Amino acid sequence: MASERVGPGAEVAMRLMEQRTILITGATDGLGRALAADLAGRGATVLVHGRNERRGQDTLDEIRERVPGAQLHCYRADLASLDEVREFAAAVEGEHKTLDTLANNAGIGSTVPGGGVRQESVEGHELRFAVNYLAGYLLTRLLLPVLRAAAPSRIVNVSSLGQTPIDFGDVMLAKDYSGVRAYCQSKLAQVMFPAAESQPAGKAVGPACASSNLAPATSSKCSSEAQRSLFCISGVCSRMPP
Structure with a gap:
């Protein structure tokens, strides 16, 4: 076992990759799918999340x-x-007593089917804010017990360089809506979540559960940038250099 510092002056043991369990949301397509295959190839137990059961099974078949x-x-x-x-x-939580890494990768971009029409989640929240931020926030909170049980563990938020200030008077963008603004606002909220949780008053994450934000290349035309993004995220998820 190797070691890593988590928090001031703290040094804790790292598990071998073959002993780690890693959950990736949005793992049935794009970067998430490639990341799942990469980490599985390194020997990790990979939990693949997707919205569509058939695509989830196709992903497992392809990786195997x-x-x-x-x-x-x-x-x-x-x-x-x-x-x-x-x-x-x-x-x-019912099937895994420990979770070494949670990669909040799933998200909705600035354009979705339906064009520029404002859409809502099941609970009535603006769709991008709900999926890109609220879902990851809630999932992270609910999985903290199994993340802490695997300490040193890690939470990775796959964010974006596209960010815009949040209008707290109209967080759900009922007025002046645009898909780009909704996306950028949700990504700023995602970045601020681990920053807020790291404050002493919160103590939600804890000293042995580190949190990271990454902004990968998103253009399908930039294959070299996308590849570097994959290596970067793989490295952070596994706490190994890219």
Whole structure:
């Protein structure tokens, strides 16, 4: 076992990759899918989350074809429903006593089917704020017991350089709505969550449960940048250099 410092002056033991359990939301497509395959190839037990059960199974089949014997589990949940987020967290906690890394990767971009029309989650929240921020916030909170049980553990928020100030008088953007503004606001909230939780008054994360924000390349045309992003996220998830 190697060691890592978590908090001032603290040094704690790191588990080998083969002993780690890593949950990736939004792991049935794009960067999340590639990350799941990368970490499975390194020997980690990977919990694959997706909104569609068929795509989840296809992801597992594809990874197992590339990595025979990969340790994989699939969870289906629509992050636009906080009730489904709660059920998702309960399922993970019920099947895994410890969780080494939670990668909050799932999200909705600035454009979605439906064009520029404002959309809402099941509970009536603006859709991007609900999926990109509220769902990850709730999932993280609910999984803190199993994250703490695996200390030193890590929470990784896959964020964006696209951010804009939050209008606290109209957080749900009932007025002057735009998909880009909704996306950028949700990503700022996502970045601020671990910053707020690290304050002494909160103590929600704890000294042995580190939190990180990453802003990967998002253009499908920038393959080299996307590849560097994958290596960066893989490195943070596993606490190994990229």
